Amino acid sequence: MFLEKRSGNEWIVCEEKVEKEKLGYWETLFTLGNGYLGSRGALEERIEHSGTYLAGIYDNERIVNSPNPICLDIWVEGSKLDIDQVLEHKRALDMRRGLLLRHTVFKQNKRRFDYRSKRFFSPVNRHLGGILATFKSLDKDVEVVVRSKIEGKGKKDLFGRPLNQYFITEVGEKGGLLYLVANTSELGIELCFATSLEILDGDKPVGTLSFSFDSETSVAEVRFIAKKGKSYRINKLISVFTSKDTKSVKRVCLGALGNRKPSSLLRSHQDAWKRKWNNFDIEVKGDKDVQRSIRFCLYHLLIAAPPKRIDTSIAPNTLTGDTYQGHIFWDTEIYMLPFFIYSWPSKAKDLILYRYKRLGNARLAAKERRYAGSLWPWESAQDGREATPDWWVNFDGSKMKVWTKEREHHISGDLVYAIALYYQFTKDEKFILEQGAEIVFETARFWASRVTRNAKSKKYEIRDVIGPNEFQKKVDNNFYTNFLAGWVLKYAHTLFHFIKQKHPSKFEAIVEKIGLSDREPKRWKEISERLKLNISSSGLIEEFDEYFKRKDVVIKERNESGMPLWPAGVRLEDVGKTQLVKQADVVLGLCLFSNEFSLQAKKINFEYYEPRTIHKSSLSIPTYALIAIEIGEIEKAYRYLQLLANSDLSNLFGNTSRGIHGASLGGTWQVVVRGFGGVKSKEEKLSINPSLPRAWQKLKFRFWWHGHNFEIAISKEKVSVFLRTKTKDVRLPIEIYNHTYYIKSGETLTIER
Structure with missing residues (x-):
């Protein structure tokens, strides 16, 4: 036809x-x-x-x-x-x-x-x-x-x-x-x-x-x-x-509508999309199906980005549905924001500023719960007050009580992680000095007030929480939450002294505005060094206190798509008594803080938690794909990418009719660019360490780093990088295949494997 x-x-x-x-x-x-x-x-x-x-x-x-x-x-x-x-x-x-x-x-x-x-x-x-x-x-x-x-x-x-x-x-x-x-x-x-x-x-x-x-x-x-x-x-x-x-x-x-000509409106529309794709497209040679799926994800990310003048962020369903009532979750900061940080830094800043403009209500939320600093809402809407409903629909269609707003506090660390990643790639000190540092310090204050000191072990603990694995409604010392909180406290301590040394006048303005004393960062550092983490001598991490004492259920069957089937004999109401994991939890911590863990630790935890993770959230698959790449499981990561990039096209979760899965969109981009493309920021250097799947002949994309635009082409044999910048005589260090080179403005650097 x-x-x-x-x-x-x-x-x-x-x-x-x-x-x-x-x-x-x-x-x-x-x-x-x-x-x-x-x-x-x-x-x-x-x-x-x-x-x-x-x-x-x-x-x-x-x-x-x-x-x-x-x-x-x-x-x-x-x-x-x-x-x-x-x-x-x-x-x-x-x-x-x-x-x-x-x-x-x-x-x-x-x-x-x-x-x-x-x-x-x-x-x-x-x-x-x-x-x-x-x-x-x-x-x-x-x-x-x-x-x-x-x-x-x-x-x-x-x-x-x-x-x-x-x-x-x-x-x-x-x-x-x-x-x-x-x-x-x-x-x-x-x-x-x-x-x-x-x-x-x-x-x-x-x-x-x-x-x-x-x-x-x-x-x-x-x-x-x-x-x-x-x-x-x-x-x-x-x-x-x-x-x-x-x-x-x-x-x-x-x-x-006055005197609008449809043909000219259509022409300008198509010209604008042509310009968008020149900036944001990802080209994959040798894999037409995945190529289309990647572009589908990019298309939906691009139409979800609000104009600068509109003070809002991006919801899990973007603007395609209202299943989650259009609320803003951690999906934005952890899964979607990296795309904007790399590809559209000014838009990434706008999305972070949505949070900053609601810092006052985050402070009020902490105060109401008798905490210090700022407690960010699990679900945010118009004004940044907690908007999480009391009841929701479970997987089987039944109503369930929602506890996330009381206990799933890792959102307050997820935001700081996003700020750190934005600064790492942009070096936007103006943002850090005028908005970012205030969020970081107030969030550190929250975590310092959220911990409890165990007099016997002399360790700090975070009790009564929900981690990313939401099958568990109330646990102590969830690894992801504790590690993230400790990292926030350490990052805040470092940032405090960086601003104090490098920007003394701005430092004085910040500490005066929020009443911050030198004693607080000292305590932040002390807590960060003594937060309880359940890590064995082999490197295997226990998701939370006594997780390993739960009934051990391993997933043995998968459907035709490769997704885990719910284990026979486990009732939904009893899943919290087992070691089944709703979505990446420990593995997410390893993914976000990859430099903090050895390759062996990543392998042992991936191998333990993968057969226990049911992937009942679109937030899970990208994490496992990224860690699979790091441990050398390239073809397994590729199979995960196929699931991920096609998750809405194939109706993988059975609810595409209610709206797109924004985390799958951003997760797909992360697996392609940060995973297979290997593009990261490492010790003030741009690092490129790619690992392409067998099916791919070439991967090509563009991104921003420290205000400079890079175009990269990767094949099995070589990496070519072109530096596009308005600044003349720029010479930047760049690490490719773990060796450092220098690239000049207007130059193409080609390195063979």
Whole structure:
């Protein structure tokens, strides 16, 4: 079946037929966006699973699923063309151009109708989007009505309860433009959606535009006679604004559509995507399937990044769904942020500043729990207060009590890790002095107040926590939590003395602002050196106190995808009594702090915990892949990457219909660039130590380090690095295959293995 000229297959995700049970799955995959909004890829005539999410627009601590402006129905002689009447159908997400393409042939009463469309939301003017379609009656002249709607009906949550997130205040038409205005229920944020509609025979408008309204929907329609075999163009442009963008919401929203030419809007959109891919693409030679999957992950990371002026971050489902209510988790700092640090440092800084702007509420949270410093929320939304719900849905569909906000405190270390990685790659001292250090010091204060000193062992302990392995609801001395806390305290101590020595005036301003004395860093260092870690003489790490006394259950079976099957005889309510691990925990600690552990320690812990890890989270697989690379298990890491990069494309976790897995997107990038590409920062030097899978002939990508842009090409035989910088006479040390070389600006350095 013909689908209009498109990019090559390694740029395309394609739906070959309509399957009602998979509508939600395809809507997630086909989400379009530009960081300002995410529009799920619903069929124009079917929006049951639809979602329109605007970055940073929350109500009652939940991201708002806003009115939907993409609805477009075609009626032929009184009957609507619908998916029950499809003769042929194909849709494709063209990632290279940021387009959702469609070609459907409907058959109704033995007559055939050809419908094609291109849908997009502009990265140039983020408030605008469009559907550019064609319609052709293949068998006879017919009367056609094209109906364009802005649908304002409210949505329901996971439990089927109405969300009541907004109420419609106005529907109407002005100057031939359709509009709908709503206000969010709690905060009163005004939302406005406007659309234009035109039907063209060549360049000549046909039909007459009319309008109708009810309390929740605005409708524009054009009625005309479609001649057999003639193609008619249908252009629908979309404008979206909120009261966070402008005071005159409706006026500006309608004005944005004035005299817009669909062709020029589409052209600028495609040009912008071309520029994006020049900067962010990863090329893999010899593996077309993984190549496409990597680009799918990059595409969704790019459309998730909020504009600088919008004070928000990226949720686990990005802007493709609201399963986690649009809340911000540690997924951002540990799994997604590294992509932005390497590839888009200014955006990485914006995402960290989302946290900094909410430092005041983190301080209040610590104070309420009788801790010092700042306690960061497990789930954050509008203002950074704790937004974690009390109840959630378990794997088997049952309701479960949620304890994470009381006990899963490692989030307060995850943020500091992200700050340290950002500084390591950018050397952005201005950020550290003006924002970063304050977060680090206040978080160190929290950990110093969170520990308990064991008088008998004279060790410091952290009790009553939940680690990344959330099967365990309350444990003492979780390794990941303790090691991370100790590292934060040590890092804060080092940073304190660095600023004191190198930036004395800034140092005085910081310590005066937060009331920091010289005694506190001394205690931080002392605690960091005496935190309890359960590490045996062989290097095997016990996940938490008495973990090894739990029932030892080893995973023995895997499904056709290679994912672990739940062990027979283990009930979900009893899993906490076993050594089964929900997601990487000890192994995550080894991964983040790789330089702190020997190769032997990584091997022994990987081999112990891998057959006990059930991977019931998208956060788990990238960690195991990265450690597998470090211990030389390259082909095992490659199999993990195949699972990871395709996790949403293959519906690996069975819930892609509810939204994309952001951690899988960022995790895929990390495995490719930091893992197989081997790009890391090591003792003030850029280090490149690649290990390519057998199937790959070449790997090519770009990244930033210390303000300089590098382009790297890796093959089995050699590494070539090109340094692109505006600064002349730059000469930088670079470690390749564990040997140090120097590279100059504008120079390509090639080193054979």
